[in-house]
Amino acid sequence: MELRDIEIFLTLAEELHFGRTAERLHITPSRVSHVIKTQERRVGAALFERTSRTVRLTPLGRQLRDDLLPAYQQIQQAIDRAAADARSITGTLRVGYTTPWGADLAYRAAEAFQGRYAGCSIRVQEVPLDDPLGPLRRGELELHISELPVQVPGVTEGPVLFSETRALMVPSGHPLARLDGVSLEHLAEVPLIGPRGAAPAAMREAHVPARTPSGLVVPRGPSYALWSEVPALVAAGLGASIVAARAERYHDRPGIVFVPFHDGPRLEYGVLWRTAGHAPAGRAFVDLLVDLSGAHPDDD
Template identity: 65%
Template sequence: MELREIEIFLTLAEELHFGRTAERLHITPSRVSHVIKKQERRFGAPLFARTSRTVRLTPLGEELRDELLPAHQRIRRALERAAAHGRGATGELHAGYTTPWCAELLLRATEAFRDPYPGWSVRTREVSFGDPYGPLLRGELHIQIAEFPVFEPGITPGPVLFREPRALMLPADHPLAAGTTVSMEDLAEVPLLRLDNIRSRPAVDVHFPQRTPMGRLIPRGPSCASWHEVPVQVAAGFGTSIVAARAAEYHARPGIAFVPLRDGPTLDYGVLLPADGADSPVRAFVDLLRTLADTEHA
């Protein structure tokens, strides 16, 4: 198999969708299909099980992916390192984050980025909920990790890096705090705090739903101008907030409790990029983030 064929196979193994694979690799879906069929003829067995609606790896495909992926990553890093040395490229990449766990992923990527791009440094900064997309839109950041969904002119959503189970942050003396889990239906019994600056309707529906899945109205609590106000308001008994479950590891404080939500969608975090595109080091940094996130959540 040639290196390009390996890249097509591994990308399809990740995306499990011919159209998205073609889009990522800037080729046509028919080219992806042709290469995969060629590989399957070579091995004498299918690598993917395909229906009109789904694509999944066969056991042989899973085995081939697991064998090829580490080698492909080493080859790619070696080529990037050689190219960086050859160009003598230098620069500074600015990356933003909204949560501590996003910051930790960025810092791990920063360490790993020094190897293939020795002339580049990475500077990270927290992005305020009061101005969630301003630094990226103003060109102060090359990349940002933030909560999805994002529908903002001038910003292109990149790959989702991880999907977090959610929890309800609520006053420690609330009756629901004594349970092991809560349901989305329980939100009809508690006011939900809101953040002033979220304008996108899909984002509001995900983070601050107005009704439970059964259609019951969810009471609205006070609005907050920043995340740092939320735990204070919750501890004071003014409302609750839907958060990532791991927020309990970072934001625990007297007066609040975190109870896992047993239903509803995950809270997704992904890459945001300027709509006018990203240069090669930034794209390489995105790929590195994906690799590290996949390893962490494997």
């Protein structure tokens, strides 16, 4: 039964008059009659008793009305809320990213979002890794597709968008490049490149650990501000970097090799926003990011 047909049935159940029902719904009385007859054929019994003077619900019609009305009202309330949110989604929404797959997702979402909400424009920009949370905290961004975990006051970690197996990006001449796989213990054998600045402790430990699980010190290599610097530093033989496995599809080039890890947790990337303010436009964009990412491990 279509939603419009349900509306016709419930309106007639309230008005108990074909003419008033048609006038209220801006349709013809014959349309009302046709819909009711179709519904009665579908259920196999009369829903209304009709005479030349009166229209009454049958016991079955009353039961159907009582069953349908709460669900119909809930649907209408949901539509009204969505319409209200859509009217409030205006202005500019600024979205940051740090990885190229985060950029791909942000731009795909921006195109789809502006098709739905013409009154809202999306501005997408790269966030430097030497100040990963600064733009968000200063109000220069509303959303940030970021490495996780963050675990800092004032910043909310939203849904995980990518859950990735790890790889170690190493110089092609390094002994580790000849292995089929590495462990976290191998990090003690190569300088690890890390971001400049003060990244959150939880994020730094996940992506640039200070020690291996057994307690060996992980040597430090040079630092970087933008992710695009990392492949060049590795190709120059200056160190290695823990990366998502999909980074090979974006950054493969002469002088570097991607060796998968066979231990350790997965890397996660999600969407962040300021805890103090999350507007309807931001909520709608986050929902779209989740839909487009699929929120599946190793999803493209």
